[in-house]
Every structure is written in C-alpha cells, then in structure tokens.
Amino acid sequence: MSTVTSSPASAPTSDRRARRRRETIEEILDIAEAVMTEEGVNGLSISEVARRLGVQPPSIYKYFPSLMAVYDALFDRGQRANLAVMRAAMADARPGLDALTRGLEACGRWSLANRALAQLLFWRPVPSFEPTADSMEPSKEMVALQRAALADAVRAGELGPAADSDDALYLVSTLISGVLTQAFANEPELPWGEGRFTPAFPKLIAMLPSLYPPRSTRRRAR
Numbered sequence: 001m002s003t004v005t006s007s008p009a010s011a012p013t014s015d016r017r018a019r020r021r022r023e024t025i026e027e028i029l030d031i032a033e034a035v036m037t038e039e040g041v042n043g044l045s046i047s048e049v050a051r052r053l054g055v056q057p058p059s060i061y062k063y064f065p066s067l068m069a070v071y072d073a074l075f076d077r078g079q080r081a082n083l084a085v086m087r088a089a090m091a092d093a094r095p096g097l098d099a100l101t102r103g104l105e106a107c108g109r110w111s112l113a114n115r116a117l118a119q120l121l122f123w124r125p126v127p128s129f130e131p132t133a134d135s136m137e138p139s140k141e142m143v144a145l146q147r148a149a150l151a152d153a154v155r156a157g158e159l160g161p162a163a164d165s166d167d168a169l170y171l172v173s174t175l176i177s178g179v180l181t182q183a184f185a186n187e188p189e190l191p192w193g194e195g196r197f198t199p200a201f202p203k204l205i206a207m208l209p210s211l212y213p214p215r216s217t218r219r220r221a222r
Contacts, residue, residue: 025063044071072131090145096158103146108198150164150172
C-alpha cells in the first residue's frame with residue numbers, strides 16, 4: 001500500500017502564498033485608510049482602492065467580499081492599535097487616576113494622529129456599517145482597563161466607592177469623547193496637548209474627586 005506524500009517544496013510554496021496574501025491585505029487596508037483620510041470615511045470605495053492598487057475592482061473581492069468587510073478590517077486594525085497604546089501607557093503609570101489619565105491621553109494622541117480610523121471607531125460616519133463581534137473584541141479589554149483603573153482609584157482613596165461603577169465609566173468616556181469631538185471639529189491638525197480643547201482633559205479628570213468624593217480618613221475633631 002503506497003503512501004501519498006507531499007512534495008518538500010509544497011510547504012514553502014504554501015507559506016509564500018499565505019505571506020503574499022497577508023501582505024496584499026495589509027496593502028489594501030493601507031490604501032483604504034489613505035482614501036478615508038483624504039476623501040472622508042464615507043468616501044471609501046472598492047473602485048478607488050483598486051485604482052490605487054493598480055488592479056481591477058473584482059480583484060479586491062478575492063480578499064474582501066464587500067466594502068463593509070473592508071470597513072470591518074479597518075475597524076479591527078484601529079481597535080487593536082488603540083488598545084496597544086492604552087495598555088502601554090497604563091502599564092507605565094501609577095495605578096488609579098494616573099493610569100486612567102495616561103491611558104486616555106494616549107488614546108487621544110493616537111486618535112488625532114489617525115483621524116480616519118478614530119472616526120470609524122468612535123463616531124458613525126458610515127450609517128450602514130456595523131462592526132462584527134470579532135472586531136469589537138479589543139474594546140472589551142479597553143473598557144476593562146478603564147474600569148480597573150477606577151477601582152484602583154477607589155482603593156487608593158482617590159475616589160469614593162461610587163466611582164467603581166459603570167456610571168463613572170460612562171462619564172469618563174463622555175469626557176474624552178467630548179474633548180476629541182471638539183478637537184476634530186475645530187483643531188484637527190493640532191496634536192494632543194495643543195490648542196483650546198485637548199489641554200482641558202486633565203482638568204476634567206481632576207473634577208472626578210468632586211463628583212465621587214473619597215471617604216475621609218481623618219477623624220473629626222471633637
């Protein structure tokens with residue numbers, strides 16, 4: 001009974017094909033991101049990506065079944081990049097409000113440097129697009145990191161117990177998104193920390209102890 005074996009050259013050939021496919025996918029996404037940056041997030045089209053890649057539009061469908069699939073891959077790319085900068089900034093910070101502030105400021109810097117992806121992530125410039133569960137997965141870790149920082153702030157006596165809650169998490173999210181919305185609308189070319197709006201973020205975070213007062217550890221004078 002003979003055994004069919006694959007040619008020794010077949011595995012390297014398969015690896016080369018897989019690598020080339022991954023490289024082409026990344027090239028398509030790079031071009032798509034450039035189109036969104038230049039033409040607006042809703043200005044992305046398969047035909048324009050194909051034109052810039054130097055192929056016919058049907059060739060793009062070998063890699064992405066639809067325009068929405070391209071948006072979803074861009075969403076996933078943005079989520080993972082944003083998570084990476086938040087995680088790195090918080091790892092180098094003191095647990096609590098310092099970590100929360102540094103993590104969100106890192107996301108703010110990333111957003112201003114990657115405006116098209118940030119708009120896709122945090123606003124709804126393409127009403128017909130809904131990210132898949134897989135591409136939303138990194139956002140769960142971002143939420144968990146922020147919620148853990150709030151819990152650390154409570155344990156450190158920086159905030160009161162009520163800050164360890166979804167309510168406080170939503171409030172913090174509103175603060176950072178509000179600052180970014182103003183910056184995007186009025187000063188999109190300025191980096192984080194310059195202009196009228198992003199420098200206000202640390203001041204907004206500094207208001208949290210007033211909204212969630214920590215329990216006093218001092219004994220009242222009798």
